[in-house]
Amino acid sequence: MKKDKTMSRRDFVGAAAAAAAFTVVPRHVLGGAGHAAPSEKLNIAGIGAGGQAAHDLRQMESENIVALCDVDWRRARGMFQRHPDARRYRDFREMLDKEGDKIDAVVVATPDHMHAVASMAAIKRGKHVYCEKPLTHDVYEARVLAEAARKAGVATQMGNQGQASEGTRLMCETIWDGAIGEVREVHVWTDRPMRGINGLYWPQGVGRPTDRPSIPDAVAWDLWLGTAPERPYHPDYMPFKWRGWWDFGTGALGDIGCHSIDPVFRALKLGHPTSVEACCTIVNEETFPVASRVTYEFPARQGLAPVTLHWYDGGMKPPRPKELEDGRAWDTNGTLFVGDKGKMLGNRLIPEARQQAYGKPPKVLDRSPGHYQEWIDACKGGKPAGSNFPDHAGLLAQVVLLGNLALQPSLKEKVARTKLLWDGEAMKVTNLPEANQFLKREYREGWTL
């Protein structure tokens, strides 16, 4: 039995035509690449095994964790010990080469600058991909990755787990129920980078370190750099603090935007904006600013009014709404919908009396079996996960990352004089051509998408 299973898996991961030869495969699977049958366990490999990767992989332990790859074996130690049978790698390319016929799916939870190349390498091999948010580092990468996932027919999911929550559904259903009327203005804010995961802070607004500490034995620095330009190792970059550096991370907006803008995207059925404009604290070429505001304008769509979305980070937030009761917390993270018939903070109308009077909206959305389970199900031939790349995450990530384009240090003087007009279909800024160079960065030699 065990042997059979292995054989069938090997065939699944082969060409779609080969998979089609097995009549036991559910019908709806046939259109795509190999999907494991629901009764089988997936063989999953981790690209990134410490930090958030460890968290993600632990949610998937109903499946087989067969291989683990990390450029920092210190950080990976916990997962290595937890899955002693999983084969260990430092270079995901080597892992995919060696394990190619043994794995069904990969979980990509590296620093942002490696998301696209790692995910793409997996997709090209017909692997299902769970990739942490933001989907990629650049707008272009997000677009190309989503297209590749669609073409390959693999199951995908971005790591914005809130999309599976009841809260997101309530938010959508309340808006769709017309509880606050037409929405023309939305505010989304976070206190990051002030407080990141577990209360950690990652510096922004700082310059490049000049000292050169020696590389720890457990770290494959060149592999950590991956697509990024060469620079000496420094603990200011890794682990975790890479988020603040333009070459590696995507700042507070990249970190949290895919979480907190996601439900807004769904509730307001957003697509590409028509313009983006930003301001921020003092900039430098190395790290993201300490605080910023990014303002997107979305056109009328699907019968909905045009809407302006304001993003704030670094402790900035919108004015306290008069509907919020005195004494009630005006949190340092939040989402405020401004409708022509009321306001909604998170997924509750304000003031609370209004929510109490309103009750609950009609349930029109399916409930989720859980963010990770959605993807596992999709890998086994179930319906696409809620934040799959082609239908949702690719576009969401492009829009989020477009905000970072407006924060580019070298564009600041120009952006101060105009908002950037965005042609989403053509993927270009139409009124400031030089901005388009930042849609797609150059990779270091030896790396391609």
Add this chain to the structure above:
Amino acid sequence: MSKESSRVSRRNVLRGAVGTVGAFTFVPGHVLGKGGARPASERLNIAGIGVGGMGGGNLRACSKENIVALCDVDYGHAAGTFKKYPNARTYRDYRVMLDKEDKNIDGVIIATPDHTHAVIGMECIRRGKHVYLQKPLAHSIHEVRMLTEAARKHKVQTQMGNQGHSSNEIRLLHEWIQDGAIGPVREVFAWSDRPVGGNPWSDFPVMARPKERPTVPDKLDWDLWLGPAQYRPYHPIYHPLTWRGWWDFGTGALGDMGCHILDPVFWTLKLGHPTRVEAVTTHCVPEIAAETYPLASVVRYEFPARGDMPPVKLTWFDGRLLPPRPKDLEPGRKLGTNGALLMGDKGTIMHGSHGAGGVRMIPEVKMKAYKRPPKTLARVKDGSGGHERDWVRACKDGKSASSSFEYGGPLTEMVLLGVLAMRLKNTMLEWDGENMKVTNCDEADKYIRPAFREGWTL
């Protein structure tokens, strides 16, 4: 007029109180009705306190008067100014100067760090001296209130150093608003690039308290520099200039620039006391947040309706944060490094710093089409550049200067309430302006009226 009578009348002017002056029958009649002012033919005897930086410029503007005494706690920083006025006697301690020169001084120009404005200003006012005091008027709201009341009581002529209030542009703005150029104004945005303006005077430190203890320079009296502030060891990161960034000494970007940039709307919209204010800041490291102003902040004020004018929301941005780009601003134009936007029901006005500098309706086509109303407000001679001389004029003719404490005091209170909100960030403060009380946060009291170091009182 003989030298003797001139001296006597001066002395009475110095004493301030009208009753005292009235006892001297030889004082010219036209003076008496003006609260003890001096004839224009006479020169004022002026002393400077804090003369190394801004004070030097203020004194220069009054160089047609007699500069009789100069006081600075740092003889090194003040050396250039001392040299310009070789006949002026020099002092380190303003208290000593005021004691020794009491009979010789009519007016005082004060340009010290913010934390010593009040004690120095008050001592001068009590002695009946006219006072030109740099903005912000003081370091705490309580100090400002005390100074305003004292100036009223002692009937001295005062001027706060927000020179833009003497400008032509601030009067243009006032006339346009009264003309209804943009209709009722319900929202104002104002901003400054400080504390990261990129110049020595506009960059303030954002940091924890230094631990090293450099030697105090020979020419600096550090204890006097500290004045009423709590003791801490000397460090060059405090003095000169960069004291603005420290809670204990300066008032941050808002205190520094608010008295310039918010002056036009405070005046033209008759804002008065706000009822609510809330701030957010970039502070997140406790050791830094406890010492210096933040790298950036946003402060939101709410003002109630005033007469027939609707309530106003005023938002202040600093650290290069800005309001969303206004729809009326043409592509290619930017908001500038310091300025404000007045959002009216019928249009938008944008101006820069220092008294509505460069005031324009936007877009420009609307400005061009606007039929300007007659210039009904009296202009100050030489505009902003005549601000100090407007005070000299007031000292002589007894008619208030353009930004006397009666005006500069309330303006500064409003500005400092925003500073208070930064200190108590993320808290909506309910403000009872009359009683100087945040009604929903008792913690605010210690910032509204901070404790002085022992030996110092207001």
